[in-house]
Amino acid sequence: MRRREFLKLSALGSAGLLMSRLGCAGAGRYSGPTRVIAMGVDGMDPGLVERYVAAGLMPNTARLLEGRPPVRLGTSNPPQSPVAWSDFITGADASVHGIFDFIHRDPATMRPFLSTSRVDAPSRSIGIGDHRFPLSGGRAVLLRRGEPFWKPLEEAGVPVALIKLPVDFPPLKGDAAILSGLGTPDMRGSQGSFTYFTDDPLMISDDTSGGLVTAVRDNGNGCYDCRITGPPNTMLADSPLTQIEFRVWRDRDAAAVRIDLPSGKLVLAEGEWSSWQPLSFPLLAGVSSARAIARFHLASVNPHLGLYVSPLNIDPLDPALPISQPDGYSARLARELGRFYTQGFPEDTKALSRGVLDDEGYLEQARIVLRERMKLWERSLRAHSTGFLFFYFSSLDLNVHMFYRTIDERSPLHGRTDLALFGGVIGELYSEVDRAIGMAMECADEHTAIAVFSDHGFAPFRRSFNLNSWLAAEGYARIGSPFSRDRDMFEALDWSGTAAYGLGLNALYLNIRGREKDGTIEAGPEAERVLRDIAQRLEGAVDPQSGLRIVDRLYLASEIYGGPLPDHAPDAIVGYASGFRSSWETALGSFPDAVIEDNLDPWSGTHCVSPSNVPGTLISSVPLGEHAGRGLSLRDVGVLLASGFDPGAGIWA
Amino acid sequence: MDATAAAAASVLRSLFDLLLYPTAPLSPTLALCLVSVLSGLAMIALFRLASDQEAIASVRRRMGAEAVGMLLYLGDPSTVLRKGWRLISLNFVYLYHLIGPMLVMALPLLLLIAQIGARYSLSPPAAGDTAVITLSLSDPIAGLPPVVETSSGLRYIPPVVLVRSGAEASFRVEAQPSGERGVVVAGVTLPSLPSPVSPAFRVESSGATSSGLEALMNPSLEHLPDGSPISAASYQLERSGFEIGLGRWSWIPVFLLFSLLGALVGGLLLKVRV
Numbered sequence: 030m031r032r033r034e035f036l037k038l039s040a041l042g043s044a045g046l047l048m049s050r051l052g053c054a055g056a057g058r059y060s061g062p063t064r065v066i067a068m069g070v071d072g073m074d075p076g077l078v079e080r081y082v083a084a085g086l087m088p089n090t091a092r093l094l095e096g097r098p099p100v101r102l103g104t105s106n107p108p109q110s111p112v113a114w115s116d117f118i119t120g121a122d123a124s125v126h127g128i129f130d131f132i133h134r135d136p137a138t139m140r141p142f143l144s145t146s147r148v149d150a151p152s153r154s155i156g157i158g159d160h161r162f163p164l165s166g167g168r169a170v171l172l173r174r175g176e177p178f179w180k181p182l183e184e185a186g187v188p189v190a191l192i193k194l195p196v197d198f199p200p201l202k203g204d205a206a207i208l209s210g211l212g213t214p215d216m217r218g219s220q221g222s223f224t225y226f227t228d229d230p231l232m233i234s235d236d237t238s239g240g241l242v243t244a245v246r247d248n249g250n251g252c253y254d255c256r257i258t259g260p261p262n263t264m265l266a267d268s269p270l271t272q273i274e275f276r277v278w279r280d281r282d283a284a285a286v287r288i289d290l291p292s293g294k295l296v297l298a299e300g301e302w303s304s305w306q307p308l309s310f311p312l313l314a315g316v317s318s319a320r321a322i323a324r325f326h327l328a329s330v331n332p333h334l335g336l337y338v339s340p341l342n343i344d345p346l347d348p349a350l351p352i353s354q355p356d357g358y359s360a361r362l363a364r365e366l367g368r369f370y371t372q373g374f375p376e377d378t379k380a381l382s383r384g385v386l387d388d389e390g391y392l393e394q395a396r397i398v399l400r401e402r403m404k405l406w407e408r409s410l411r412a413h414s415t416g417f418l419f420f421y422f423s424s425l426d427l428n429v430h431m432f433y434r435t436i437d438e439r440s441p442l443h444g445r446t447d448l449a450l451f452g453g454v455i456g457e458l459y460s461e462v463d464r465a466i467g468m469a470m471e472c473a474d475e476h477t478a479i480a481v482f483s484d485h486g487f488a489p490f491r492r493s494f495n496l497n498s499w500l501a502a503e504g505y506a507r508i509g510s511p512f513s514r515d516r517d518m519f520e521a522l523d524w525s526g527t528a529a530y531g532l533g534l535n536a537l538y539l540n541i542r543g544r545e546k547d548g549t550i551e552a553g554p555e556a557e558r559v560l561r562d563i564a565q566r567l568e569g570a571v572d573p574q575s576g577l578r579i580v581d582r583l584y585l586a587s588e589i590y591g592g593p594l595p596d597h598a599p600d601a602i603v604g605y606a607s608g609f610r611s612s613w614e615t616a617l618g619s620f621p622d623a624v625i626e627d628n629l630d631p632w633s634g635t636h637c638v639s640p641s642n643v644p645g646t647l648i649s650s651v652p653l654g655e656h657a658g659r660g661l662s663l664r665d666v667g668v669l670l671a672s673g674f675d676p677g678a679g680i681w682a
Numbered sequence: 683m684d685a686t687a688a689a690a691a692s693v694l695r696s697l698f699d700l701l702l703y704p705t706a707p708l709s710p711t712l713a714l715c716l717v718s719v720l721s722g723l724a725m726i727a728l729f730r731l732a733s734d735q736e737a738i739a740s741v742r743r744r745m746g747a748e749a750v751g752m753l754l755y756l757g758d759p760s761t762v763l764r765k766g767w768r769l770i771s772l773n774f775v776y777l778y779h780l781i782g783p784m785l786v787m788a789l790p791l792l793l794l795i796a797q798i799g800a801r802y803s804l805s806p807p808a809a810g811d812t813a814v815i816t817l818s819l820s821d822p823i824a825g826l827p828p829v830v831e832t833s834s835g836l837r838y839i840p841p842v843v844l845v846r847s848g849a850e851a852s853f854r855v856e857a858q859p860s861g862e863r864g865v866v867v868a869g870v871t872l873p874s875l876p877s878p879v880s881p882a883f884r885v886e887s888s889g890a891t892s893s894g895l896e897a898l899m900n901p902s903l904e905h906l907p908d909g910s911p912i913s914a915a916s917y918q919l920e921r922s923g924f925e926i927g928l929g930r931w932s933w934i935p936v937f938l939l940f941s942l943l944g945a946l947v948g949g950l951l952l953k954v955r956v
Contacts, residue, residue, distance in 0.1 A: 250847050278843065278845035278846070280844050280845065283827065283843050284841070285841050294918055296843055296852050304812070360930075
């Protein structure tokens with residue numbers, strides 16, 4: 030029996046045993062003393078934990094470890110957060126939960142879609158003139174499948190709270206208190222789309238990735254008329270985008286602005302961030318509106334105005350889409366703690382990548398997110414004093430992505446980063462996570478088990494590999510319109526001469542006849558031959574600059590996943606070597622001229638490489654005993670944590 | 683006229699301050715519910731005094747009789763039609779008897795709603811909250827912005843932003859855990875910012891104006907001294923919400939519900955015929 034099979038069987042066995050024991054234990058509410066606090070820290074790297082523990086930045090973690098090294102936790106393949114957290118939730122791989130990447134494509138139309146959820150407009154409506162009155166409700170659909178590990182706990186009456194749970198938008202119905210985390214969209218339906226108003230002509234571009242840069246002009250007296258674009262208005266024919274108009278008054282001498290919003294006035298000095306501002310996008314005048322919240326940041330006043338507006342978050346006080354279970358849970362939290370970021374990726378990494386925010390502005394925003402999260406964490410520890418509490422921290426992952434260049438001396442951006450100011454950022458973040466661990470330890474008693482774990486670790490992202498360009502160069506893809514190489518979604522491709530293409534960060538697809546819209550390869554032996562041929566060449570490809578191998582291994586989907594695969598599944602997963610990753614352009618289906626180039630994006634750390642390069646971390650207050658030696662993976666963690674409530678055995682039995 | 687109205691507004695505000703003084707220690711939600719119930723009681727008592735109770739009772743009896751008559755003679759369409767016509771006529775008589783008391787009640791009701799709204803519609807800033815104060819200036823400022831001073835309950839957050847070519851100035855203050863919440867701008871003392879200690883009692887100072895008539899119907903506005911370089915000032919405060927049952931409500935539905943409840947109870951106790 031292979032190790033993976035053994036672990037799968039033991040996990041299933043534990044789950045079955047747990048269900049039967051908990052089922053026997055009670056039809057009523059759980060009354061046992063056990064409390065399990067699970068901290069899901071996205072991107073916590075075991076190597077960096079060891080480094081910062083040794084440096085004295087993580088004293089609480091050091092106490093938990095008691096001299097042991099953190100357990101290296103096997104991650105998902107590919108090691109992307111939506112895939113990894115789905116592995117954790119279901120205790121199974123992507124063949125069960127159906128999440129293979131951040132984005133999938135519909136092979137019949139070749140249109141991309143977000144892998145974790147979708148929002149459907151009302152299916153039936155009555156039209157009167159330009160108006161559309163819905164007869165059925167619109168709905169958000171969770172695309173993750175599989176049974177979550179906490180179901181047996183719910184059935185046994187154990188109180189379960191899952192705060193900022195990834196890949197659970199909209200939240201599953203049940204007894205558990207859930208606040209959706211990673212995967213929750215903003216009000217425009219994206220994963221976070223900022224708006225930047227400026228009169229600086231050099232900033233204006235038609236690039237819409239991550240947000241919109243909107244040109245505004247001084248109408249005289251330092252007055253600017255601005256418009257924020259909101260969600261589409263499904264109550265009008267053709268669903269035009271809603272808009273809110275507001276006015277900005279610039280005072281050059283004071284280096285500040287007054288913003289006259291429909292909800293009131295706001296004063297901001299240069300460099301400042303506002304509190305959450307409610308924005309109400311009208312759908313049907315005086316009758317219906319979509320509520321959103323946003324933060325404003327005055328990036329610059331002189332010589333040019335630069336006003337950043339955060340992605341339009343769903344208002345937790347009055348959510349337009351379901352973000353919590355029960356429905357009123359988010360409003361209760363917001364009334365108690367104030368409004369908070371509800372979008373899945375709260376740190377605006379795209380704004381930093383696009384140069385809309387500088388390092389300082391971005392870091393201040395990231396600190397706001399972390400402060401909000403710590404308040405929520407403190408409240409969760411207080412409010413959920415029994416049963417199972419899972420809490421998700423996103424800050425480490427997104428900020429390490431952006432500041433890995435500060436600890437990676439070989440990063441092309443290392444020398445261009447102000448290390449005096451930002452050199453200690455990652456250490457500070459680990460120190461904050463350690464403070465959160467300390468808060469959990471403070472409220473723990475002898476019946477409490479604390480587990481801190483991550484979905485993956487981190488690797489440097491120095492060189493950007495254009496997989497699609499490589500496929501074209503090697504003859505697996507044919508460029509039909511060379512002038513469209515930079516355009517997304519394969520506009521440059523001649524499908525009739527294409528055998529394979531890349532989409533997403535690690536996925537490689539064959540152009541299969543009968544599955545893809547214009548397929549050319551027969552499924553079966555021909556497909557397998559082409560895949561093995563690509564694998565051989567890709568694994569042999571080297572970076573001409575350093576002579577290093579770019580790809581550790583091309584994992585064939587049929588070999589790494591356990592069950593039958595849906596049509597949207599990739600045919601192979603590219604396991605990049607440390608230091609390399611697919612380019613952003615490849616992720617969206619374009620074909621830049623260069624096959625490999627320096628990564629000059631502040632997004633300088635990655636985990637979208639071969640899983641063995643980025644193991645996750647597991648730290649437990651209870652000795653893991655024999656589990657530690659088995660080579661635990663993230664898939665085992667949910668069942669392991671739930672076993673803490675097994676009345677017939679001790680914690681982690 | 684303006685001065686008289688301003689004086690009346692001041693008297694009214696003082697009167698309501700006094701009447702509502704006992705609710706100061708209560709939570710804002712409880713205080714609003716209590717004030718609403720008492721308002722309903724007062725209004726129904728006023729209705730009793732202002733109305734001809736005998737006449738209303740008599741009309742209602744006759745209306746009842748006509749309705750019963752229609753039911754008894756359902757088989758005789760001409761009788762049903764005749765009684766139906768009488769019932770409609772009696773409805774007009776009934777409305778006629780209501781018009782007088784309604785007119786008597788209108789002004790006190792408007793003033794009551796204005797006074798209660800001024801105290802409960804806005805939340806005083808809690809410690810750490812920021813409020814924006816906007817001034818309209820009599821003479822636009824071309825040079826330095828006005829000097830802002832605050833007392834210990836507020837912290838001034840610079841800068842002052844001058845807009846509309848210096849005709850308006852806006853700045854922020856942050857509420858502190860304790861202390862007076864006074865603001866002095868360019869030597870002019872503005873009305874104090876509401877205190878969080880007794881929100882039911884002191885929320886009236888959400889703005890300032892120089893119009894006395896406005897102040898009568900909007901008690902949240904206060905007079906600024908004559909000849910002030912500031913023609914108007916406004917404090918931007920959050921709308922308040924009251925958690926009752928499963929929801930969070932603004933003050934108006936809470937007031938309407940509980941004053942109706944008070945009126946119903948008062949009607950039963952005082953045997954008022956409405």
